[in-house]
Amino acid sequence: MSIRFKTLAELKRLLENKEISSYELVNETFKNISSSKTNSFITLDEESALNKAKDFDEGKVDGDLAGIPIAQKDLFCTKNLRTTCGSKILENFIPPYDATVVDNLSAAGSICVGKTNMDEFAMGSSNETSYYGTVRNPWDLERVPGGSSGGSAAAVSEGLVCAATGTDTGGSIRQPAALCGITGIKPTYGRASRWGMIAFASSLDQAGAFARNAEDCALLLNHICSHDSKDSTSISDEQENYLDNINNDLKGKKIGIIKEFDISSLNKEVQDSFEHSKKIFEDLGANFVEVSMPNIKLSVPTYYVVAPAECSSNLSRFDGVKYGYRAKNAENLEELYIKSRSEGFGDEVKRRILIGTYVLSAGFYDAYYKKAQQSRRMIKNDFVDAFNEVDIIMSPSSPSSAFKIGSKTEDPIEMYLEDLFTISSNLAGVPAMSIPHGFAKGLPIGLQLIGNYLQESNILNFAHQYQKNSDWHLKTPNLGESS
Amino acid sequence: MDNKTVETISYLARLKLDKDKKEKITKDLENIIDFVAELQDLNTEDIVPLSNPLEKVAPKREDSVTSRNRKEAFLSNSPESDQDYFMVPKVVE
Numbered sequence: 422m423s424i425r426f427k428t429l430a431e432l433k434r435l436l437e438n439k440e441i442s443s444y445e446l447v448n449e450t451f452k453n454i455s456s457s458k459t460n461s462f463i464t465l466d467e468e469s470a471l472n473k474a475k476d477f478d479e480g481k482v483d484g485d486l487a488g489i490p491i492a493q494k495d496l497f498c499t500k501n502l503r504t505t506c507g508s509k510i511l512e513n514f515i516p517p518y519d520a521t522v523v524d525n526l527s528a529a530g531s532i533c534v535g536k537t538n539m540d541e542f543a544m545g546s547s548n549e550t551s552y553y554g555t556v557r558n559p560w561d562l563e564r565v566p567g568g569s570s571g572g573s574a575a576a577v578s579e580g581l582v583c584a585a586t587g588t589d590t591g592g593s594i595r596q597p598a599a600l601c602g603i604t605g606i607k608p609t610y611g612r613a614s615r616w617g618m619i620a621f622a623s624s625l626d627q628a629g630a631f632a633r634n635a636e637d638c639a640l641l642l643n644h645i646c647s648h649d650s651k652d653s654t655s656i657s658d659e660q661e662n663y664l665d666n667i668n669n670d671l672k673g674k675k676i677g678i679i680k681e682f683d684i685s686s687l688n689k690e691v692q693d694s695f696e697h698s699k700k701i702f703e704d705l706g707a708n709f710v711e712v713s714m715p716n717i718k719l720s721v722p723t724y725y726v727v728a729p730a731e732c733s734s735n736l737s738r739f740d741g742v743k744y745g746y747r748a749k750n751a752e753n754l755e756e757l758y759i760k761s762r763s764e765g766f767g768d769e770v771k772r773r774i775l776i777g778t779y780v781l782s783a784g785f786y787d788a789y790y791k792k793a794q795q796s797r798r799m800i801k802n803d804f805v806d807a808f809n810e811v812d813i814i815m816s817p818s819s820p821s822s823a824f825k826i827g828s829k830t831e832d833p834i835e836m837y838l839e840d841l842f843t844i845s846s847n848l849a850g851v852p853a854m855s856i857p858h859g860f861a862k863g864l865p866i867g868l869q870l871i872g873n874y875l876q877e878s879n880i881l882n883f884a885h886q887y888q889k890n891s892d893w894h895l896k897t898p899n900l901g902e903s904s
Numbered sequence: 905m906d907n908k909t910v911e912t913i914s915y916l917a918r919l920k921l922d923k924d925k926k927e928k929i930t931k932d933l934e935n936i937i938d939f940v941a942e943l944q945d946l947n948t949e950d951i952v953p954l955s956n957p958l959e960k961v962a963p964k965r966e967d968s969v970t971s972r973n974r975k976e977a978f979l980s981n982s983p984e985s986d987q988d989y990f991m992v993p994k995v996v997e
Binding site: 514515517610611624650653654656657719721722723725726733737740741742743744745746747751752753754755756757758759760762763766768771772774775776778779780782788789791792793794795796797798799801832833834837848849850851 | 909910912913914916917918919920921925929932933935936937939940941942943944946948951952953954955956957958960962963965974977978980981982983984990992993994995
C-alpha cells in the first residue's frame with residue numbers, strides 16, 4: 422500500500438484498523454526519503470524511529486498521534502539527535518534536552534523520523550541560505566520551496582511525511598506552505614512554547630505546523646501548543662480543542678480585505694485565484710468588508726529593524742566556547758570569538774547581525790530601533806481596529822509562486838519582499854495560516870487567513886470549510902518515475 | 905554606510921568580513937538601511953514603543969532548585985573541555 426500523500430487522519434485510521442503497522446509506515450517513510458531529490462532532511466533518526474514504531478505495534482504506546490511518523494524542523498532541540506539550525510556553527514551540536522514542542526509531540530505518540538532542512542538560523546525565504554544545501558521544490562526541482570521552513574514544507578508536499586513542524590518569524594511557515602501547495606499554520610505569539618527553539622528574533626518567533634489540510638493542522642496544534650512555565654512569554658489562557666469548531670457555519674461571518682494591499686499589481690493568475698476564493702466564501706454565506714490598515718505598509722521596514730536587532734543579540738551566544746564550531750589556531754580569546762563566528766556563520770546571517778548591531782548602536786538606537794518599535798505598535802493597533810469589524814482577514818500568502826533557485830540571491834531586499842503579506846501578523850502576534858488556493862505559472866499559490874488573538878480555531882474553521890468546498894489541497898506534485 | 909562604519913560594527917559583532925565579500929556586504933547594508941529609513945519620517949509622537957506583542961509582565965516563580973546537575977552533558981558539547989572546565993586560550997598573561 423502506498424502511504425505517500427495520505428493525510429494524518431487517514432494514516433491514523435489505517436493504524437487503528439490494523440491495515441498497516443507503524444513499523445511498515447516508518448520503514449516506507451525512510452525508503453521514500455532515500456529516493457527523494459528535494460534535500461528536505463539534514464539528519465535522519467532511522468534506528469530510534471523504527472524502535473518506537475515497534476513499541477507502538479506491541480501496544481506499548483498510545484496517544485492522539487501514536488505511531489505516526491513526523492518530521493521536526495532542525496531548529497527545535499532534540500535530545501541526543503544533532504540539531505544544526507541549518508548552520509555550520511552547529512554542525513556537531515547534540516542537544517542534551519528536547520524542545521517543549523518536540524516533547525509534546527512525542528508525548529502524543531508521534532515518531533520523529535528526522536530533522537528538516539531550513540535557511541540558516543531561519544533567516545531566508547528560499548532555503549538557499551542553508552549550510553546543508555538548497556531544498557528543492559517538489560513541484561519543480563529547479564525552484565525554491567520557500568523558507569525558512571522549506572525542508573518541512575517540501576517533505577510534506579512530496580508526501581514523505583504527513584506532518585512536520587515549522588517556525589514562523591516573518592512568514593517562515595506560511596510562505597513555504599504556499600509555494601509547496603500545502604497547509605501551514607502559525608498560532609498566536611506565546612501559544613506554543615519557545616523553550617528549546619533556537620532563537621532568531623524572540624518577540625516574533627513562533628512554532629507551528631505543516632500538513633495536507635486544515636483538519637490535520639488542528640489536530641497537530643492541539644499538541645504543539647501548551648502553556649510552559651519554562652517560556653516567560655508563554656500564554657496561560659485555557660487552550661481549546663482546535664477540532665471542536667472546524668465545522669461551524671460561516672453564514673453571516675465577516676472577512677476583511679486589506680485596502681492597502683494592492684492585489685491588482687500582482688500576477689493575473691494570483692488575482693484570479695483570489696477572486697475565485699472570495700466566491701467560495703461568499704457561497705458559504707460569508708460577507709466581505711474592506712478594512713483600512715494604513716500602517717501595514719510599514720511592516721517590512723519595521724521587521725528589518727526589529728528582527729535583525731533581536732538576532733544580533735540572540736546570536737551573540739555563538740562564540741565557540743561552550744558548544745558549536747570553534748576555529749583553529751586562535752592566538753587569544755577575542756580572536757577565538759571572531760574567527761569562530763566568521764567561519765561558522767553564512768553571509769545572510771552575518772548581514773542581519775551587522776544590521777542589528779548598527780540599529781542598536783549608540784547614536785542610531787532612537788532613529789531606528791525605537792522608531793521601529795513605535796511603528797510596530799501602530800501596526801498592532803491597525804489589527805486591533807480591524808478585528809473590531811471583521812472575524813478574519815484574508816490576503817494572498819505570497820506575491821507569486823515559487824521562483825527559480827538563484828534568481829533572488831543577489832538582492833537581499835527583493836528576497837525580503839517575499840514576506841510582504843506575512844510579516845505584519847508576526848509584528849502584531851496574531852495567528853495566521855496559508856492554504857492552497859490555485860496555481861500561477863503551473864505552481865501552487867496560497868491564501869492567507871489571519872485571525873484575532875487566540876482565534877486559531879476561527880481561521881481553522883474558515884480553512885476547513887474552504888477545503889470541504891474545493892480541491893486545491895488534494896493536488897499533488899508529479900514526482901516522475903525515479904521517486 | 906562607509907568602510908569605517910562597517911569595520912566598527914563588524915568589530916562590535918565580533919565578525920571579520922572576507923576581503924572579497926566586503927564591498928558587496930557594505931553595499932547590501934547601505935541598501936537595507938536606505939530601505940528601512942522611511943520609518944524616520946513617521947510621526948510617532950505619543951506612541952509607546954512595543955517590544956513584545958503580548959505586553960505581559962514576565963511571571964515570577966519560586967526560587968527553588970529545579971534542575972539536576974548535568975555538567976557532563978553540557979561539557980560534552982564543548983569543542984574543548986577539561987574535566988570541570990570549558991577550555992579557552994590563555995586570557996591573562
